[in-house]
Amino acid sequence: MSPPTRLVNDLSWMIGGPQGSGVDSSANVFARACAAGGLHIYGKREFYSNIMGEHSYFALRAHSKLVRSHIDAVNLLATFEAETLFRHAREVTDDGAIVYDPALGKTRLSDIPTIEKRLSADLKTYLISRGVGETLDDMLAASKQRGVALVPIPFKDLLDQIADEFQIDQLSKISRVVNMLAVGASFGILGFDFEMMRFALEDVFRAKAKVVNMNASGAQKAYELARSLVPDFRYRLERIPRTESRLFLTGSQATALGKLLGGMRFQTYYPITPASDESEFLEENEILDIDGHGLHPEATDAAFAKQGGGSMLVVQTEDEIAAVTMATGAALTGARSATATSGPGFSLMMEGIGWASINEVPLVVTLYQRAGPSTGMPTRHEQGDLRFALHAGHGESPRILIASGDFEECIRDGLLCFNYAERYQMPVIHLVDKALANSYATTTVPDLSDLRIDRGALATPDNGYSKDNPYKRFDLSNGPVSPRAVLGQEGTIFWNTGDEHDEMGHITEDPALRNVMMEKRFAKLDLAAKEIPSDVKVAYFGPKDASAVIVSWGSTKGPLLDALEQLWSEGAKVGYLHVRLLNPFPVPEVMQYLAKAKRRIAVEMNFGAQLAGIVREKTGVEMTHYILKYNGRPMSNTELYDAIRPVLKGKSPQRTVLTRGS
Amino acid sequence: MAVEQLLKPADFATEVHNDWCPGCGDFGILRTIQMALAELKMEPHRVAIVSGIGCSAKTVHYVKTYGIHTLHGRALPYATGVKLANPQLKVLCLSGDGDGLGIGGGHFVNAGRRNLDMLYIIHDNGVYGLTKGQASPTLKLGVQTKSLAHPNINDAVNPIWLALAAGATWVGRGYSYDIKHLVGLIKQGIDHKGYAFLDVLQPCPTYNDINTKEWYGGEDRKESNTGRPLPRVYKLEDQGFDPVVHEPGQVEAKATQALEKALEWGDRIPIGVFYKNEHVPTFEARITERIPTYMENPPALQPIVGPNGEPRTDLTRILQRLTFKAS
Numbered sequence: 011m012s013p014p015t016r017l018v019n020d021l022s023w024m025i026g027g028p029q030g031s032g033v034d035s036s037a038n039v040f041a042r043a044c045a046a047g048g049l050h051i052y053g054k055r056e057f058y059s060n061i062m063g064e065h066s067y068f069a070l071r072a073h074s075k076l077v078r079s080h081i082d083a084v085n086l087l088a089t090f091e092a093e094t095l096f097r098h099a100r101e102v103t104d105d106g107a108i109v110y111d112p113a114l115g116k117t118r119l120s121d122i123p124t125i126e127k128r129l130s131a132d133l134k135t136y137l138i139s140r141g142v143g144e145t146l147d148d149m150l151a152a153s154k155q156r157g158v159a160l161v162p163i164p165f166k167d168l169l170d171q172i173a174d175e176f177q178i179d180q181l182s183k184i185s186r187v188v189n190m191l192a193v194g195a196s197f198g199i200l201g202f203d204f205e206m207m208r209f210a211l212e213d214v215f216r217a218k219a220k221v222v223n224m225n226a227s228g229a230q231k232a233y234e235l236a237r238s239l240v241p242d243f244r245y246r247l248e249r250i251p252r253t254e255s256r257l258f259l260t261g262s263q264a265t266a267l268g269k270l271l272g273g274m275r276f277q278t279y280y281p282i283t284p285a286s287d288e289s290e291f292l293e294e295n296e297i298l299d300i301d302g303h304g305l306h307p308e309a310t311d312a313a314f315a316k317q318g319g320g321s322m323l324v325v326q327t328e329d330e331i332a333a334v335t336m337a338t339g340a341a342l343t344g345a346r347s348a349t350a351t352s353g354p355g356f357s358l359m360m361e362g363i364g365w366a367s368i369n370e371v372p373l374v375v376t377l378y379q380r381a382g383p384s385t386g387m388p389t390r391h392e393q394g395d396l397r398f399a400l401h402a403g404h405g406e407s408p409r410i411l412i413a414s415g416d417f418e419e420c421i422r423d424g425l426l427c428f429n430y431a432e433r434y435q436m437p438v439i440h441l442v443d444k445a446l447a448n449s450y451a452t453t454t455v456p457d458l459s460d461l462r463i464d465r466g467a468l469a470t471p472d473n474g475y476s477k478d479n480p481y482k483r484f485d486l487s488n489g490p491v492s493p494r495a496v497l498g499q500e501g502t503i504f505w506n507t508g509d510e511h512d513e514m515g516h517i518t519e520d521p522a523l524r525n526v527m528m529e530k531r532f533a534k535l536d537l538a539a540k541e542i543p544s545d546v547k548v549a550y551f552g553p554k555d556a557s558a559v560i561v562s563w564g565s566t567k568g569p570l571l572d573a574l575e576q577l578w579s580e581g582a583k584v585g586y587l588h589v590r591l592l593n594p595f596p597v598p599e600v601m602q603y604l605a606k607a608k609r610r611i612a613v614e615m616n617f618g619a620q621l622a623g624i625v626r627e628k629t630g631v632e633m634t635h636y637i638l639k640y641n642g643r644p645m646s647n648t649e650l651y652d653a654i655r656p657v658l659k660g661k662s663p664q665r666t667v668l669t670r671g672s
Numbered sequence: 673m674a675v676e677q678l679l680k681p682a683d684f685a686t687e688v689h690n691d692w693c694p695g696c697g698d699f700g701i702l703r704t705i706q707m708a709l710a711e712l713k714m715e716p717h718r719v720a721i722v723s724g725i726g727c728s729a730k731t732v733h734y735v736k737t738y739g740i741h742t743l744h745g746r747a748l749p750y751a752t753g754v755k756l757a758n759p760q761l762k763v764l765c766l767s768g769d770g771d772g773l774g775i776g777g778g779h780f781v782n783a784g785r786r787n788l789d790m791l792y793i794i795h796d797n798g799v800y801g802l803t804k805g806q807a808s809p810t811l812k813l814g815v816q817t818k819s820l821a822h823p824n825i826n827d828a829v830n831p832i833w834l835a836l837a838a839g840a841t842w843v844g845r846g847y848s849y850d851i852k853h854l855v856g857l858i859k860q861g862i863d864h865k866g867y868a869f870l871d872v873l874q875p876c877p878t879y880n881d882i883n884t885k886e887w888y889g890g891e892d893r894k895e896s897n898t899g900r901p902l903p904r905v906y907k908l909e910d911q912g913f914d915p916v917v918h919e920p921g922q923v924e925a926k927a928t929q930a931l932e933k934a935l936e937w938g939d940r941i942p943i944g945v946f947y948k949n950e951h952v953p954t955f956e957a958r959i960t961e962r963i964p965t966y967m968e969n970p971p972a973l974q975p976i977v978g979p980n981g982e983p984r985t986d987l988t989r990i991l992q993r994l995t996f997k998a999s
Contacts, residue, residue, distance in 0.1 A: 271983045272985075276971040328779065332779060340972070462980075
């Protein structure tokens with residue numbers, strides 16, 4: 011029998027361990043080493059709402075081509091503890107491998123308190139079916155039966171060697187090095203250039219030379235040992251030339267970058283998962299360079315300020331009510347202002363969003379969706395807030411809704427949200443989600459040179475305001491958009507109120523004026539629908555005349571495109587309409603692609619097919635099939651492929667619920 | 673516009689019809705705000721007054737400066753946002769007692785933690801006026817004003833104590849029928865470097881029939897020989913009370929005497945400045961530690977767009993850290 015063909019640069023790798031033990035940094039080092047070696051990576055982070063001890067893991071794909079999603083299978087599972095093995099060993103492909111600590115072999119499934127009862131029972135059934143016992147060795151034996159290669163790494167022995175080498179008196183001080191041992195062992199059997207790992211360690215631990223050397227020394231020992239144990243692993247990683255510069259970032263960072271580029275100068279937040287990461291990244295980057303002069307942060311003197319030296323202020327507030335109202339107050343001064351939050355925080359912002367809407371304030375709210383309702387699953391993924399964001403607040407108040415589907419859209423929309431908020435003088439809600447926020451990936455540095463800042467109609471001294479012709483904040487004389495003045499501006503004093511108001515901004519209950527003001531506010535939404543370019547509103551992928559069209563929004567874009575690439579290569583005639591502007595709803599653009607489609611397939615990370623409902627409301631077109639998921643784990647490329655194929659063949663129920671993910 | 677021409681309180685008045693009840697204590701606060709702004713020679717466009725919801729909140733519509741009438745309980749965070757984004761503005765914040773100490777109580781506490789340079793005035797009348805007279809957080813336990821079905825079942829918060837505990841660095845109390853004194857307090861509060869809190873006793877003639885103008889003025893307890901009323905309200909400064917923390921070591925003693933004075937109620941009600949401490953760094957100063965150009969070049973005043981609409985923010989330095997360059 012000839013040996014199986016080698017698979018070069020197409021790998022699904024996983025590392026797991028208890029939260030707080032350094033799993034994050036090991037995945038970071040693995041990914042950076044791959045990126046340094048010219049590979050594309052996509053990493054998905056899963057963790058419990060917990061600080062220490064609960065299970066967390068990273069699923070990471072490394073590929074020679076762009077990857078936008080994770081797959082269900084794992085080719086190489088690396089860990090230094092028992093729980094990860096019990097949880098994930100079954101996900102390892104038959105031709106895969108497991109890096110583990112042989113000292114833990116006698117650990118019993120029942121010894122691990124953090125495994126849920128349902129999973130524990132399921133694992134017991136599995137182990138019985140394989141005719142083995144309940145220990146980790148049994149679990150490994152079951153894997154070996156399938157052909158999985160076992161890579162025992164004596165972590166404790168290696169730590170002892172490092173302790174001797176670097177004269178460390180207590181092993182506990184270097185316990186986190188085990189993570190890098192697992193990474194080193196992984197690269198060993200994958201045959202990847204160890205220099206890339208050293209490079210990544212230097213990148214991650216920067217100034218701490220001793221930490222770099224200790225981790226590198228340990229990792230190299232694990233690397234050599236693993237390579238000697240499994241010299242002919244089917245999966246290989248090889249360096250390829252970096253022919254282009256690539257960004258390596260998370261969705262939170264991408265969104266923050268877009269906001270900064272868009273000129274945001276004020277952001278508020280109250281700590282909440284998964285939204286806080288963005289604000290923390292912004293806090294680290296408060297001092298900004300302007301106009302490419304490379305103004306150094308240390309040059310922040312008065313002269314620097316006169317040159318227009320930039321900065322942004324991030325304020326941690328006492329709650330989300332303060333977050334939304336403080337950002338609104340700041341927006342009134344002319345500063346581009348935003349707040350970022352997740353579901354429970356957004357719930358507290360309703361009244362403030364209504365106030366911004368009736369007062370036509372350019373406010374941006376970045377909403378990082380997570381699994382709800384209530385606290386829900388705070389660290390898990392969902393696209394459950396579309397309807398909520400659309401209707402949030404009492405009464406009827408216009409707002410613009412944009413949902414980003416990938417990192418480039420996060421950056422672009424970060425800027426566009428401010429443009430639309432100012433041009434149409436209303437709140438803009440930017441929908442992102444946990445899957446985008448916490449994933450990291452390499453991506454080609456996007457060309458953003460087409461992006462422009464549009465501050466909308468502004469009140470200027472040229473308007474000739476005087477005592478007899480006073481500035482009116484809600485001037486009705488020239489279309490629905492009244493020139494906007496900011497607090498502190500001379501000659502344009504105005505008033506705001508949460509009550510219905512007259513042109514000056516004073517309270518009114520006049521029925522005729524009420525009608526005019528309602529109509530003014532909503533006319534701006536019509537204007538936005540007319541003016542926002544089609545290529546911002548929607549994106550269509552696939553054959554033009556497809557008889558089957560998928561309709562989706564947000565971060566399902568990545569796994570959908572990866573799954574569709576496979577389906578298209580097999581000849582499937584299926585299109586994909588990615589809706590980015592969700593309010594005002596792009597009716598003509600959606601109809602253009604949906605009107606003739608015989609099979610219309612909604613793909614959404616929620617229970618109720620929320621976008622499908624809006625499509626039906628706005629266009630009268632009903633979906634024929636629904637592929638939905640609401641277990642808190644993002645859709646994978648592979649499960650989408652498996653779900654779409656039968657729909658195209660007419661062999662699928664109307665509603666398919668996806669359930670994969672651990 | 674020449675500032676000198678704007679020295680009259682009437683220049684800070686709008687033509688908006690004032691719909692407060694006749695005899696409302698809010699009139700005194702409105703008038704004193706206009707007087708204080710005129711006396712301080714404020715340019716109207718450099719002032720923003722932010723209010724919450726209630727009778728007190730309508731004040732902004734009657735003052736000719738930027739006037740932001742916001743949400744119930746939220747005047748403080750809106751005002752904070754305005755001030756933080758443009759610290760060159762003078763910001764006044766107005767609430768009622770229900771507005772500021774009930775629904776907005778959380779913000780009251782957190783504003784003290786920041787010590788942002790602005791004045792916060794609470795119109796304190798013990799009732800929710802605009803919703804027809806329910807008990808507010810400053811109405812005493814057992815008091816039954818005329819629209820209450822039963823005597824008040826909740827005890828009152830002490831705004832002076834709460835402000836001190838929260839960290840306000842200037843704490844005063846005024847009386848809306850003592851115009852001259854109140855103008856002085858508002859001016860001091862505006863001039864204070866840091867977060868100033870002013871509690872203004874403001875009789876509600878419609879719903880609070882207990883703490884009336886007559887009651888504060890002592891009309892119910894006239895001197896037997898002269899027939900003159902014995903006012904309940906008295907001025908701290910008339911007693912030689914020194915509220916100022918002259919050096920940091922005095923904080924404990926000065927705060928203690930302020931707390932003691934703030935316990936007085938009933939027969940003798942102190943007004944004036946209870947506490948003043950400018951040794952605490954303002955929030956602006958704390959931000960400037962992090963962002964040295966903050967005061968000259970705050971968020972509101974930064975240019976963000978080039979002549980052709982191009983973004984001026986240069987992300988090169990940040991992107992460098994996130995980029996794997998082509999090899």
